[in-house]
Amino acid sequence: MSTMTAKAAETAGAAGAVRSWKTPVILAVLAVLALVVFALGAPVNAATFRLSDPSDAVVLPDLVLSAPVVGWVSAVLLLAAAALSVQAVRAGRQVPGWLLAVFAVFFVAGFLTWVVGSARTPNVALYGLLAGSVTLAVPLIFGSLSGVLCERSGVVNIAIEGQLLFGAFAAAVAGSLARNAFVGLLAAALAGVLVSLVLAVFSIKYIVNQVIVGVVLNVLVSGLTGFLFSTVLSADAATWNSPPRLPVLPVPFLAEIPVIGPILFRQTVVGYLMYVAVAVIYVGLFYTKWGLRTRAVGEHPKAADTLGVKVNRMRFSNVLLAGVVAGIGGAFFTLVSVSSFGRDMTAGQGYIALAALIFGRWNPVGAFFAALLFGFATNLQYVLSFLGTPVPNQFLAMLPYLVTIFAVAGLVGRTRAPAASGIPYIKG
Amino acid sequence: MNRQMPGRGPARPDGHSGARSEAKAEEQRLETAVETDDGRMPPPAVPPSAQSGQLHPELGRTRPLLQRIMTGEALVAVLAIVLSLVAGGLLIALTDERVAAASSYFFARPSDTLGAAWSAASGAYAALFQGSVFNFEGDTFARMVYPLTQTLTVATPLICAGLGVALAFRAGLFNIGAQGQIIIGAMFAAWVGFAWHLPAGLHLLLVILAGVAGGALWGGLVGLLKARTGAHEVILTIMLNYVAIYLVGYLLTTPAFQRPGSTNPISPQLDATALYPRLFGDAFRLHWGFVVAVLATVFVWWLLNRSTVGFELRAVGANPEAARTAGISVTKGYVVVMLMAGALAGLAGVAQVSGTERVLTSGVAASFGFDAITVALLGRSTPWGTFAAGLLFGAFRAGGVTMQTNTGTSIDIVLVVQSLIVLFIAAPPLIRAIFRLPEPGQVRRSRAARKNSPAATGGAA
Numbered sequence: 001m002s003t004m005t006a007k008a009a010e011t012a013g014a015a016g017a018v019r020s021w022k023t024p025v026i027l028a029v030l031a032v033l034a035l036v037v038f039a040l041g042a043p044v045n046a047a048t049f050r051l052s053d054p055s056d057a058v059v060l061p062d063l064v065l066s067a068p069v070v071g072w073v074s075a076v077l078l079l080a081a082a083a084l085s086v087q088a089v090r091a092g093r094q095v096p097g098w099l100l101a102v103f104a105v106f107f108v109a110g111f112l113t114w115v116v117g118s119a120r121t122p123n124v125a126l127y128g129l130l131a132g133s134v135t136l137a138v139p140l141i142f143g144s145l146s147g148v149l150c151e152r153s154g155v156v157n158i159a160i161e162g163q164l165l166f167g168a169f170a171a172a173v174a175g176s177l178a179r180n181a182f183v184g185l186l187a188a189a190l191a192g193v194l195v196s197l198v199l200a201v202f203s204i205k206y207i208v209n210q211v212i213v214g215v216v217l218n219v220l221v222s223g224l225t226g227f228l229f230s231t232v233l234s235a236d237a238a239t240w241n242s243p244p245r246l247p248v249l250p251v252p253f254l255a256e257i258p259v260i261g262p263i264l265f266r267q268t269v270v271g272y273l274m275y276v277a278v279a280v281i282y283v284g285l286f287y288t289k290w291g292l293r294t295r296a297v298g299e300h301p302k303a304a305d306t307l308g309v310k311v312n313r314m315r316f317s318n319v320l321l322a323g324v325v326a327g328i329g330g331a332f333f334t335l336v337s338v339s340s341f342g343r344d345m346t347a348g349q350g351y352i353a354l355a356a357l358i359f360g361r362w363n364p365v366g367a368f369f370a371a372l373l374f375g376f377a378t379n380l381q382y383v384l385s386f387l388g389t390p391v392p393n394q395f396l397a398m399l400p401y402l403v404t405i406f407a408v409a410g411l412v413g414r415t416r417a418p419a420a421s422g423i424p425y426i427k428g
Numbered sequence: 429m430n431r432q433m434p435g436r437g438p439a440r441p442d443g444h445s446g447a448r449s450e451a452k453a454e455e456q457r458l459e460t461a462v463e464t465d466d467g468r469m470p471p472p473a474v475p476p477s478a479q480s481g482q483l484h485p486e487l488g489r490t491r492p493l494l495q496r497i498m499t500g501e502a503l504v505a506v507l508a509i510v511l512s513l514v515a516g517g518l519l520i521a522l523t524d525e526r527v528a529a530a531s532s533y534f535f536a537r538p539s540d541t542l543g544a545a546w547s548a549a550s551g552a553y554a555a556l557f558q559g560s561v562f563n564f565e566g567d568t569f570a571r572m573v574y575p576l577t578q579t580l581t582v583a584t585p586l587i588c589a590g591l592g593v594a595l596a597f598r599a600g601l602f603n604i605g606a607q608g609q610i611i612i613g614a615m616f617a618a619w620v621g622f623a624w625h626l627p628a629g630l631h632l633l634l635v636i637l638a639g640v641a642g643g644a645l646w647g648g649l650v651g652l653l654k655a656r657t658g659a660h661e662v663i664l665t666i667m668l669n670y671v672a673i674y675l676v677g678y679l680l681t682t683p684a685f686q687r688p689g690s691t692n693p694i695s696p697q698l699d700a701t702a703l704y705p706r707l708f709g710d711a712f713r714l715h716w717g718f719v720v721a722v723l724a725t726v727f728v729w730w731l732l733n734r735s736t737v738g739f740e741l742r743a744v745g746a747n748p749e750a751a752r753t754a755g756i757s758v759t760k761g762y763v764v765v766m767l768m769a770g771a772l773a774g775l776a777g778v779a780q781v782s783g784t785e786r787v788l789t790s791g792v793a794a795s796f797g798f799d800a801i802t803v804a805l806l807g808r809s810t811p812w813g814t815f816a817a818g819l820l821f822g823a824f825r826a827g828g829v830t831m832q833t834n835t836g837t838s839i840d841i842v843l844v845v846q847s848l849i850v851l852f853i854a855a856p857p858l859i860r861a862i863f864r865l866p867e868p869g870q871v872r873r874s875r876a877a878r879k880n881s882p883a884a885t886g887g888a889a
Contacts, residue, residue, distance in 0.1 A: 022657065158662075198851075202851065202854070202855055202858075206854075206855040206857055206858055208851075208854040208855050209854070211602055212805050212850070212854055213851070213854070215604075215801055215802070215805070216802065216805070216847045216850045216851050216854075217847070217851075219798070219802060219843055219846065219847040220843070220844060220847035220848065220851070222840075222843060223840045223841065223842070223843025223844035223845075223846070223847060224519075224840075224843075224844050226838065226840035226843065227519065227523070227838050227840035227841050227843075227844060228523065229840075230838040230840060231523040231837075231838055232523055235525075348670075351604075351666045352666075354662070354663075354666070355663050355666060355667065358660055358662075358663055359663075392678050392681075394674040394675070394677050394678035394681075395674070395678065397670075397674045398670065398671050398674040398675070401667040401668075401670040401671050401674075402667075402671065404663065404667050405653070405659075405663075405664060405667050405668070405671075408657075408659040408660060408663050408664065409653045409656075409657040409659040409664075
């Protein structure tokens, strides 16, 4: 984990002299790929995107796009963007962020049109695709926010998976016993804190390597919940494992807005809490005293200590807070998505959340969008497997992971974690 | 995940000396540190850099810590295992139905509850032992030792993959990708095994080489990307695990890999010439893959402790900056170590397809890749430690199956016990506190000294 040090030193030393051609090269490759696949390989069909359900209050007309036209337009624009990035690097400037964003948008648009147009039924409900993406991203977002809180204060949190799983388990059990979903939600938060407590005690008090504690905690939670699931929960599922679902609370009128209405205003408590959490943690981290201290503790604990910040106490409380966040995310699995607990039901989402956190550059908003990307890719794969596309299903399933590899290797390769993340602070 | 910039680490004793003398001092520190644990002292589970971001931050203070680990290490390990077994036993007893029934009249006759609890836990553990070490109910010698050979069979892929993870740890890389590396290794090995038809001996050799090459490819890719772009190996390995799973899932639906006439994602059976021969005849499942695992352990031990490459890898793991100052190419080190880590995981894949499974399925790696991480951690990243940890976890896994069938105790309890063992072993002070063991003298003295000094309060608390 310390190995970034080497790279950071190299790049820091070489930044002035050598220009990094990595980003332009990747953009150029992707643009050529778009030209070949989206434009030259464009299907003759038109792709239809349905923007609203016929039963909605406001019905928008379907968006019908000609696949060749969109393919060519996006390919040309992508090539232009790649050329701009080459120019920027040649002039010794960095590739601007907005250019990357524009590139991503047109690439996704071109890809969507191509893949939907090539499908057996070239017709997709865009509103469903987007709303489903957000739904799938909810636990990821909570998980990566938990990671942000931990890592910003200098504790690596690999245990996100364990926090989510234990949250899901506790929500199912407590919700079933109390016959109340909100009790389940509370229990989920407590369960997340419990996992966090072990992480904090072992990594802060006993100075055990934080990565080890995280990995082991994941195994521990998986074993514990699996054991209790097969002995207690499955013996009497009616008592232990049938939590009521959290109700969907639509905001009047606003929920009727096409496309974005359901995403923003037709959610459960967990969904609304997610938006609140992103905003609160973002503002908290960057605009409050607590946030400044948290970041100081994560970047340079010694300096923070000199100025009177209690480093380890700060870390301890932030790790516990992260447990609350991840625990609520875990409740999503059993109180919103499915209404029963299943063995290892988080299925590696905690690790994806970790990837989203790094992809999002340890920033709550960045992590939010990275998690949305994962949710979108996963949901796209589900939707496309129904439509019957020429691309084998497994490759669609691979897509989010490949995108991440591209992104961390090419575009965010040089971002760095909070400097003291993973390093225990020993006063003296 | 500390990616500290050089010079930004906490408590870095620089500033007063020139760059050159500092580099020299670093070099010297590197030398002493690497020398001291040259095969004799077990290193920590991961390189110190992963814990503190720098090499033995203050050697003077870490030495008692090292000695402390040395002096009580065996005792702590035993106590950690005992404590984990007790915790697991409590869990078994608490969820047992007979215990629950007896506890309804606990205050009338507490002995019933305690007796039921004892019989639940001890029965489960007896079955675990019976299934992993020695079957005392067996009527022939072969039946009696059969469990032990099962343990060794299960331990084989764990040891191979565990060595891969351990090796990467020693170079400061956190390799979560053993799972994907096993899958790709198994995929290559299986393909050579069923698609090619070669004479015995040569065929198996090529199968092993293919598996090693497949794993090395998947691991080396991580090393290359990390060395070239600075991408984080944790992310890369996690992502490549998923890519490997989907890739093999796809290939098993193509004619090249799918068993003819089958609609399930399963490959043809490997040729008989491509299989590891059984070690003790067909009555036992134990195969020559175990011998390969032993050889791999010897190789890793030699590599780490006796070879230049191993020295360089450990130097990179201990302190990349100092390693570079000493003229070691850090980027090359990453590529080399990930190639070898992948190759070792590939061996685990070979053990699966040509030892136990004999076909390729998408579940070929089971959870060996993730268990390998715990194995490496428990083995403190030393070759023989990993070997021993692999045997222990193999025993748990083999015995867990017997336990589940005989006593109905879910095999998940094994995961709980395993993870508790690693957790407790990693925190000797906790074990000492629980068992009220005296702390080694030097620590007490240094603690007293710290208490007396006005600046030092709080410490690690």
